Amino acid sequence: xxxxxxxESQSGERFDVINPSTGDVLGQVVDCGEKDVVQxxxxxxxxxxxxxxxxxxxxAGYLRKVGDLLMxxxxxxxxxxxxxxxxxxxxxxxxxxxAANFFYYFAEQCKGAEGELVAGPSGGGKQFITVRExxxxxxxxxxxxxxxxxxxxxxxxSLAAGCTCVVKPAEDTPFTxxxxxxxxxEAGLPAGVVNIVTCSRxxxxxxxxxxxxxxxxxxVSFTGSCEVGKHLYSLCAQGVKRVGLELGGNxxxxxxxxxxxxxxxxxLMAAKFRNAGQTxxxxxxxxxxxxxxxxxxxxxxxxVKNQKVGDGLVAGVTQGPIINRKQLDRIVxxxxxxxxxxxxxxxxxxxxxxxxxxxxxxxxxxxxMACWSEEIFGxxxxxxKFSDEAQAVKEANDCDRGLxxxxxxxxxxxxxxxxxxxxxxxxxxxxxxxxxxxxPFGGYKTSGIGKEGSIxxxxxxxxxxxxxxxxx
Numbered sequence: 001x002x003x004x005x006x007x008e009s010q011s012g013e014r015f016d017v018i019n020p021s022t023g024d025v026l027g028q029v030v031d032c033g034e035k036d037v038v039q040x041x042x043x044x045x046x047x048x049x050x051x052x053x054x055x056x057x058x059x060a061g062y063l064r065k066v067g068d069l070l071m072x073x074x075x076x077x078x079x080x081x082x083x084x085x086x087x088x089x090x091x092x093x094x095x096x097x098x099a100a101n102f103f104y105y106f107a108e109q110c111k112g113a114e115g116e117l118v119a120g121p122s123g124g125g126k127q128f129i130t131v132r133e134x135x136x137x138x139x140x141x142x143x144x145x146x147x148x149x150x151x152x153x154x155x156x157x158s159l160a161a162g163c164t165c166v167v168k169p170a171e172d173t174p175f176t177x178x179x180x181x182x183x184x185x186e187a188g189l190p191a192g193v194v195n196i197v198t199c200s201r202x203x204x205x206x207x208x209x210x211x212x213x214x215x216x217x218x219x220v221s222f223t224g225s226c227e228v229g230k231h232l233y234s235l236c237a238q239g240v241k242r243v244g245l246e247l248g249g250n251x252x253x254x255x256x257x258x259x260x261x262x263x264x265x266x267x268l269m270a271a272k273f274r275n276a277g278q279t280x281x282x283x284x285x286x287x288x289x290x291x292x293x294x295x296x297x298x299x300x301x302x303x304v305k306n307q308k309v310g311d312g313l314v315a316g317v318t319q320g321p322i323i324n325r326k327q328l329d330r331i332v333x334x335x336x337x338x339x340x341x342x343x344x345x346x347x348x349x350x351x352x353x354x355x356x357x358x359x360x361x362x363x364x365x366x367x368x369m370a371c372w373s374e375e376i377f378g379x380x381x382x383x384x385k386f387s388d389e390a391q392a393v394k395e396a397n398d399c400d401r402g403l404x405x406x407x408x409x410x411x412x413x414x415x416x417x418x419x420x421x422x423x424x425x426x427x428x429x430x431x432x433x434x435x436x437x438x439x440p441f442g443g444y445k446t447s448g449i450g451k452e453g454s455i456x457x458x459x460x461x462x463x464x465x466x467x468x469x470x471x472x
Contacts, residue, residue, distance in 0.1 A: 001178065001181045001185070001194070001195060001196040002036070002039055002040045002043055002192075002195050002196075002197070003040075003043035003046075003047075003191050003192045003195065004185060004190075004191030004192060005191070007030070008030055009030040009031050009032045009033065009036050010033070010035045010036055010039075011031065011033060013030070013031040013200075014028040014029060014030055014031055015028060015029065015031045015171070015199075015200035016028055017029060017084055017172070017173075017174060017175060018084075018172075018324075019083050019084065019086075020084075020085070020086040020172075020320070020321040020322065020323055020324060020354065020355045021083075021086055021310070021311040021312060021313075021320065021321050021354060021355070022311065022354060023354045023355075026083055026084055026175065027175070029174045029175070029178065029198045030198055031198070031199055031200045031202075031203060032197040032198060032199045032203065032207065033199070033203050033206055033207070034206055034207070034210045036197055037166070037197055037207050037210040037211065037214075038210065038214070040166045040195040040196075040197050041137060041139075041166055041210075041211075041214050041216050041217060042216070043191070043192040043195055044137040044164040044165060044166050044192055044193070044195050044216075045136070045137050045164070045216045046192055047164045047190055047191065047192030047193045048134075048136055048137060048163070048164045050190060051159075051162060051163075051164050051190060051193050052133075052134050052162045052163075054162070056110035056111045056113070056114075057110070059107075059110045059159060059160060059162065060107040060108070060110040060111075060160075061107075062159070062187055062188065062189050063103045063104070063106055063107035063110070063156060063159060063160060064103065064104060064107045065187040065188065066100075066103045066156075066183055066184060066187045066189075067100040067101070067102075067103035067104045067107070068100075069183040069186055069187055070096055070097075070099055070100035070103070070148075070152075070180075070183060071096075071097065071100050073096075073179075073183065074093050074096045074097065074100075075093065076179075077092075077093075077096045077148065077176065077179055077180075078092040078093035078095075078096050079092075079313070080175050080176050080179050081095060081096070081147060081148060081173075081176045082312040082313055082320070083175075083313070084147070084172070084173045084174075084175050084176060085144060085145070085147055085172070085173045085176070085320075085323065086276070086312055086320035086321040086322075086323065086355075087275050087276070087312050087320045088312040088317050088318060088319070088320055089312055089313055091274070091275065091312070092312065095146060095148055095149045096148060098149045098152075099148045099149050099151075099152030099153075099180070100152070101436075101437045102149075102152045102153050102156040102157075102437045102453070103152060103156045104437070105156070105437035105438060105453075106156040106157055106159070106160035106437070106458065107156075107160070109160055109455060109458050110160045112160075112455055112458055113132045113134070113160065113161050113162065113458060113462055114131075114132060115129060115130040115131035115132055115464075115465075116129070116130050117129055118130060125470065125471055126468070126469065126470050127469040128466060128467070128468055128469070129466070129467040129469065130464055130465065130466055130467075131464075131465050131467065132161075132459075132462040132463070132464055132465075133162070133462065133463045133464075133465055134161045134162030134163045134461060134462060134463075135161070135163055135218040135219045135242055135461055135462065135463055136163060136164075136216070136217075136218035136219070137163065137164055137165065137166065137216055137217050137218055137219075138154075138158040138163045138164070138165045138166075138217070138218065138219040138220075138221060138461060139165070139166050139168070139211035139212075139214075139217045139219065139220045139221070140154040140155060140158065140165050140166070140167045140168070140221050141168045141208065141211070141220070141221065141222040141223070141224065141232075142154065142167065142168065142169050142170060142177065142223060143170055143223045143224050144169075144170035144171075144172040144173040144323055145275055145278045145279055145280075145323070146275075146279075147169060147170065147173035147174075147176040147177055148176045148177065148179075148180055150223050151167055151169065151177050151180060152180070153437075153441075153452050153453055153457070154167075154221050154223075154244075154452065155167060155180075155194065157452065157453075157457045157458050157460065157461055158219075158221075158461045159189075159193065159194070160458060160461075161458055161461035161462050162461075163218075163219065163461045164192065164193045164194070164195075165193075165194055165195070166195045166196075166197060166211070166217075167181075167194065167195065167196045167197070168196075168197050168198070168199065168207055168208075168211075169196065169198060171198070171199060171200050171201050171204065172323055172324060174198040177196060178196060178198070181194060181196045208228075208231075208232055208235075209235060211232075212232055212235035212236045212238075212239075212241065213235060213238070213239070215239065217241065218241065218242060219241070219242040219243070219244065219460070219461060220232060220236055220241060220242070220243050220244070221243070221244035221245075221246075221450075221452075221460070222243070222244070222245055222246070222247075223246040223247075223280075224247065225247065225248055226247045226248045226401070226446050226447070229245045229247040229448065230446075232245070233245060233449075242460070243449060243450070244448075244449065244450040244451075244452065244460050245448040245449045245450065246280070246403075246441070246442060246443070246447075246448045246450075246452060247280070247401075247403075247443070247446060247447050247448040248280055248375050248401055248403070248446075248447060249280045249281055249282070249284070249375060249401050249402075249403030249404055249443065249447055250284045250285060250374075250375045250399050250401045250403075251271070251281055251282060251283050251284050251285070251403060251404040251405055251406065251424070252283075252284075252285045252286075252287060252395075252396035252399075252405050252406070252407075252422070253267075253268060253271060253272075253283035253284075253285070253286045253287065253405075253406045253407070254287040254386075254392055254393075254396060254405075254406070254407035254408070254418070255268075255286075255287070255288050255289060255292065255296060255407070255408045256289055256389070256407065256408065256409040256411065256414060257289050257291045257292055258409050258410040258411045258414070259292070259408035259409055259410060259430075260408065260410065260430070261292060261295055261296050261299060262299065263408065263430065264296065264408040265296065265299045265300050265303055266303075267406065267408060267428075267430070267431065267432045268283060268286065268300060268381070268432075269300075269303050269304070270432050270433075271283035271406055271428075271432040272286075272379070272381050273304075273307060273318075273319055273359055273379050275320075276319050276320055276321065276322060276357070276378065276379050277376065277377060277378045277379040277380065278322070278323060278327075278377050278378065280403055280404075280447075281403060281404035281426065281434060281435065282376075282377070283381075283406060283432075284372075284375060284376055284382065285372055285382060285395075285396065285399075286381055286382060286383045286384070287383075287384060287385075287386045287392050287395070287396065288383060288384075288385060288386070289385070289386055289387070290385045290386065290387050293385050297363075297383070300361075300381075301346065301347060301361065304347060304348075304359045304361060304381070305347065307319050307359045307379075309352060309353075309356045309357075309358060309359070310353070310356065319356075319359065319379060320356075321353075321354060321355035321356050321357075322355045322356070322357050322378060323355070324355065325355065327377065327378070328351065328355050328357060328378075330377075330378075331357055331376060331377070331378035331380060332351065332357075333370075334370045334371050334374055334376055334378075334380070335349050335360060335362065335371065335380055337369070337370040337371075338362055338365065338369045338370050338371040338372075338382070339362070341366075341368065341369045341370070342364060342366065342369070343362040343363070343364055343365050343366075343369055343371060343382070344362065344363045344364045345360070345361075345362060346361040346362065346363050347359070347360060347361040348360030348361065348379075348380075357378060357379055357380075358379075359379045359381075360379060360380040360381065361380075361381045361383065362380060362381065362382045362383065363383050363384070364384070365382045365383060365384045366384070367395065367398070369382070372384075375401070389414065389418070393418060393421050393422065396422060397421075397422065397423045399445075400445055400446050401443065401445055401446055401447045402423045402424045402425060402443050402444030402445040402447050403424060403425060403426060403442075403443035403444075403447035403448070404424055404425070404426040404427075404428065404434055404443070405422040405423075405424035405426070405427050405428070406427070406428040406429075406431075406432055406434075407419075407422070407427075407428075407429060408429075408430050409429070409430070410430075415429055415430075423444050423445070424443065424444055424447075425440075425441075425442045425443040425444050425447065425448075425451075426441065426442075426443070435453070436453065437453050437454070438453070438454055439453055439454050440452070440453055440454040440456040440457065441453045441454075441457070442456075
């Protein structure tokens, strides 16, 4: 979708989109290259002139309308999402509502892109005024694991700030984002304010490089792997371009003796197996205190056995497939390497059907094992005992990533102490739902730069200008 119009790629090429549950071809989308991306950027730059001049009230009205349309089409959007990504339908419809809430939230924050009057240091008739101005065209590169939640989080913030955007969905899941584009048009946003370019895996690098090197793109926001994020960061550095990077994680999950074990099990099930473990905030390194280890593992194993794996459109399914063969092969390799290194396979460890991977538990894990040192991005729980709080926190922090961390405890002194010591941008205490429109989302270390969501996410799309007025 370029300039509000559905267009073919200039090469005329298309690529298949596959249903990971069945292996069937869902359909084809256009395979954009550099020329198509340049055209989309041009349309966004032209539209920026008018969009930046709209009032906060006008932008808020558009955003609310998109949110309303998402909720009105929640069932259809959820079906599209499940078919191309695989997550269970209920989870998919929940993601649609999650996306709508970003548009509602940032509709309220449109007025937040304002400035302040700053008192002068010595009087003398001086007045200082700061104003927030939109950056310009934002390139939004989105992942496959939340094909409407992530575009919505980026898009809503950029539009609220007064930016226009070019969105690139992941090659595995373009239909959901294109369906969002259809609703944007229906909501009446001016042509060119939102543009969507799809491309195959073969052209991902070409498209990403074009975004980073274009002088008309003021901001690149990327959600994905650390490796790709570093590459895009280096390209943007050449033009000193604003970047927002939400990269990988390797989240620790600690359960202390005072924890409510039932709640901790419930939390770990959500943090580990939601979206088949394919999220950047998934619990990856699980520490269970030795005093409660046996009781916890008994309850956790029962809960994992109750997972039903299959097609997300089938009633009762709680875990869908892995997104593609490459990712499934990676999970299989990590589990195999870990067991060779000495981890004990307590449950699972096998594939089933097309791309399904049975929920898996590994125990006796040590820090040198693949399941501990690598981000699994799959339904594999890697667990080890601990006895000392300080040592566990040290090991939890012994990682070059720092997106999310979780722990369960009822000791209020320990809660404050551990929450402050964990080196992560998101810390869930007796809770694993760490992503909301109202709260900042972003990590420490190599997990990224900047924040998404909240007023801090709005700031990512703004320049702050000082106006120094003398002789007043």
